Amino acid sequence: MLTADDKKLIQQVCERSSGHLEQFGTEALERMFMTYPQTKTYFPHFDLQHGSDQIRSHGKKVATALANAAKNLDNLSQALSELSNLHAYSLRVDPVNFKLLSQCFQVVLAVHLGKDYTPEVHAAFDKFLSAVASVLAEKYR
């Protein structure tokens, strides 16, 4: 459950990241593909080499969706409804992978924010990504 403090911290992180969505999204995906190779099975149609345009564009798309979710913390289900449909009926990504991408996003934030990725920010963001994952998996069955 996101507290008022959590929401503030999440929004602050997203503010700081707003000029780096493509960079952070790309890096999170690259780390995910490298650290958890099984995640590549969802992208047989992509060029997965470092620096690929497809990863760059997809990273930007994912990070932008998260930034948008962060602006709608009181209404995640509605804000993510289309994406929830997409993941349930079309993409059908196994939900365990949401946790893997969450870990990688958090590593990217830790790398870039250093000490500013405090335990409180870490907790808030972990909760946020977990809430997003729940919504994305909501319609699976």
Next chain:
Amino acid sequence: MVHWTAEEKQLIAGLWGKVNVEECGAEALARLLIVYPWTQRFFSSFGNLSSPTAIIGNPKVRAHGKKVLTSFGEAVKNLDNIKATYSKLSELHCEKLHVDPENFRLLGDILIIVLASHFAKDFTPACQFAWQKLVGVVAHALARKYH
């Protein structure tokens, strides 16, 4: 037996050499208790865990964090024999401490984030891969003697 490439061994040993075990250990355990508060169930004798500030400043948390990460160093020194290295600790965590092995995975992921925040760009994707593999192997070894 787990297979480690020369590069993975280098990435692990290279980073470990720069880790302040006391600081990182304390921070990793504190973050575990803050980010996943239900893990506090194992530490009712630790005193004040009522807020992130209390947890971070708690001397028992710091001491225990250092102990845990020091033990982790044994894995780094014995990459080719992690199973045997943790055999007794595995029995202890099962029979005396009654810790759900899921907690080993949670702590492993937290340690990765602590390393990332300390080493920033030096914590490259290749480095993350090697370390995630290591924390996974350690978690598996600690769970191995459960019955």
